[in-house]
Amino acid sequence: MTRTNAQYRLVARPVGLPRASDWKYVEEPAPNPGEGEFLVEVDYLSIDPAMRSWMNEGRSYVPPVGLGEVMRAAGIGHVVESHHPDHPVGEVVSGSFGVQRYAVCDGKGVTPVDLSLGEAPVHLGALGFSGLTAYFGLLDIGRPEPGQTVVVSAAAGSVGSLTGQIAKLKGCRVIGIAGGPDKCRFLVDELGFDGAVDYKAGSVRARLKDLAPNGVDVFFDNVGGQVLDDVLARLAHGARVVISGAVSQYNSTQGMSGPSNYMQLLVKRASMTGFVIFDYAARYGEARAELAEWLRSGRLKERTHVIEGGVERFPEALLGMFAGDNTGKLVLAL
Amino acid sequence: MTRTNAQYRLVARPVGLPRASDWKYVEEPAPNPGEGEFLVEVDYLSIDPAMRSWMNEGRSYVPPVGLGEVMRAAGIGHVVESHHPDHPVGEVVSGSFGVQRYAVCDGKGVTPVDLSLGEAPVHLGALGFSGLTAYFGLLDIGRPEPGQTVVVSAAAGSVGSLTGQIAKLKGCRVIGIAGGPDKCRFLVDELGFDGAVDYKAGSVRARLKDLAPNGVDVFFDNVGGQVLDDVLARLAHGARVVISGAVSQYNSTQGMSGPSNYMQLLVKRASMTGFVIFDYAARYGEARAELAEWLRSGRLKERTHVIEGGVERFPEALLGMFAGDNTGKLVLAL
Structure with missing residues (x-):
């Protein structure tokens, strides 16, 4: 089975507001996971203001995205192929998968998503x-x-x-x-x-x-x-x-x-x-449990603004956020 | 006995670096303390960067010095006349006496100085x-x-x-x-x-x-x-x-x-x-005791830069401080 991996790669460091031409849209065959790896098909990408800072040269709280690399993004997806004992096919996971349809992972930084706490996009927002x-x-x-x-x-x-x-x-x-x-x-x-x-x-x-x-x-x-x-x-x-x-x-x-x-x-x-x-990673669980309970009881309202249309609409989604278009959590559905 | 009170009063709000003409030098008879009051002859004035901020209109962490008022300054002096039971003639005291030779006080904000801990000017610096x-x-x-x-x-x-x-x-x-x-x-x-x-x-x-x-x-x-x-x-x-x-x-x-x-x-x-x-007033005593002990043992060195010459040299002293002339605590001896 050949899977086509749509991606946005960073090709220029913007001065001021980013332009669509700062990324290059690429389609290539999805990679095959090796031993101890698995392939995630990404379903939702989180669109965040911090993405802008990752485009700059020089380290901030994380290293910058390198020129030519897939643009960094947090996402939610499901495992479609696996040579990893802990991540079976079908598992729903969150991680920093990048602005692309498929990501190969070795498990580091990847967390199973508990859909009983909320729908997948909510795990990029109120539960993310x-x-x-x-x-x-x-x-x-x-x-x-x-x-x-x-x-x-x-x-x-x-x-x-x-x-x-x-x-x-x-x-x-x-x-x-x-x-x-x-x-x-x-x-x-x-x-x-x-x-x-x-x-x-x-x-x-x-x-x-x-x-x-x-x-x-x-x-x-x-x-x-x-x-x-x-x-x-x-x-x-x-x-x-x-x-x-x-x-x-x-x-x-x-x-x-x-x-x-x-x-x-x-x-x-x-x-x-x-x-x-x-820095709070060890306490994510306790916080997520309380947030989920507040959501369940209606005491906390979450609004997710989902843009449909796949990887291709990534630049538009991010620039729309800087223009103040969204209310609540902005998510791109792939 | 007539005492002449030399003073500097604020007469202009400076823009940028203060000029000597922002204060007016005044000599007038020292006031007579009333019932419950006492007269302090000021011996040393503390010259501080914060003085500049007191010259601006608008409240900072303290209210501004009003136009026409004696310029605010912390000082050390001794009581020369008293109608106050707790502050006998001869007592050495610190307080916000202003840039003047004599100040009438009712006791509020005035603290006896313990000269066994250090000489008078040191109570404006390391012990102040x-x-x-x-x-x-x-x-x-x-x-x-x-x-x-x-x-x-x-x-x-x-x-x-x-x-x-x-x-x-x-x-x-x-x-x-x-x-x-x-x-x-x-x-x-x-x-x-x-x-x-x-x-x-x-x-x-x-x-x-x-x-x-x-x-x-x-x-x-x-x-x-x-x-x-x-x-x-x-x-x-x-x-x-x-x-x-x-x-x-x-x-x-x-x-x-x-x-x-x-x-x-x-x-x-x-x-x-x-x-x-x-905000730390309740703990001044504990700090002063430890600072005095460090001074006494030679583990803490204090340097006091004393300018002689009286009230008249106040503008020169303050402007010299902004020019970086002093090392250590700047004190004007009256």
Whole structure:
């Protein structure tokens, strides 16, 4: 049986916003797994802001994707051929399979997916890295207490929408920052946030003064740039700023912009802390069990935005995300 | 007895570096203390970078000095007239007396000085806010462990020189960042630092790569700006950045510059935390006792740079500090 492997390989390092021509679409025969290996047919790919940082030269929290290599992506698939004792044909698995239809694996970094906890795409969102990032970033780094005010940026996105809801579950007052009236309505009407700030509609700082008059106890930041500066100006005494991402800066052609209000950390006796979700691997199970229970009971809502059409639509999907097209977790169905 | 009170009053809010004309020199009769008050003759004034921030409009960690008011300054003096039961004539006291020869006090914020622990000016430095800031900022916020690498900026200054020495006492490898070869020699030869980086002599980042090849575990920052960015680029996994000040930015005419490398906090799972020494008031005693013991045993060296000449030399003293003239604690003798 000959399987055709559709792929996107990185061929250029973008300056600013990526272009479709930064990747090359390739079709080649799918490789045959050797002894101790298995072949995964990928069904869903996770489309993430962090993909942009993997395209840059130089190591970030992971090494860059090499030129000529298959573009990195997390995915969910099923085993179609196996010479590995632990991964039989038919098993549903998640892993960093890349932007391609078929991936050969030796088992490292591949995890069986428990479909009883949720459908496959949900394991890329609320039960995947989005949910785990929201869970550990908010609870371990942000450490919100009941009654405190939690602000989340990119709040209608995959991580942000889950972070805000978990904060609500913990008894916090939650304000989301998002772009446009539709996303803001979604946060308040669908997800139960206490307030939303449309960063495209005026001063975030002034709106926060109204919505969080006693200051911001926890800020979970996915965005950086002006939004980060605006929230720093409104911190409460002893606030915790959780650095989860900086999507406003990933496509900057002028280098990263640092938070010029960072001395508010001194004035407010506050901290700003970064984290990488991989450090919590030993605790994924406990978090996933709690997230699944919240989903099952309806206390946590997940929204998955699925783009159909296969590998070929990858550049369009990623660029659409940077344009703010999606609400919730963006997934490409292959 | 008529006492003449020489004072500097703030009369303009500077843009950029202050000028002598931002204060007005005034001589007026010293006030008479009323019931429950006492008169302090000020002997030494503490000259601090933070003074610049008190000249700006708008609240920082303390309210600004009002136009027309006596410039704020911490000092040491002795009681020359008293209608207060707890503060007899002759008592040596510290407090925020302002840039003036005589201050009337009601006792609030005034602390008796224990001269058995050290001479009067030392109570503005190693036994005063400089020592307390170094002690709590390093030990409580930085939490260095033996064998870890600690970097200090403005390392030849009052707070920095004490911070580095305390880190040495705790078994750390200590690198200081300072301006010019004399200060760098002072750090290594006099204070026992393991290395020094002259920020005026080339790339701080490259020098740190040589001197701290395994990265920086604790950065105690008094400076901000480019130095902060350079050290952020060299953080070790799990590093703690202590924000104690940002003297490079206080005189900026273009607003504060934020650390553009702040996403290294994420890459390195690091934190950046601000603090204000006043929050530790309940623990000043324990810290002062330990600092005094270190001084007495010669394990901690303090250098006080005393400018003689009285109140009139205040603007010159402060501007000299911003030009980097002093090594150690700068004190104006009245």
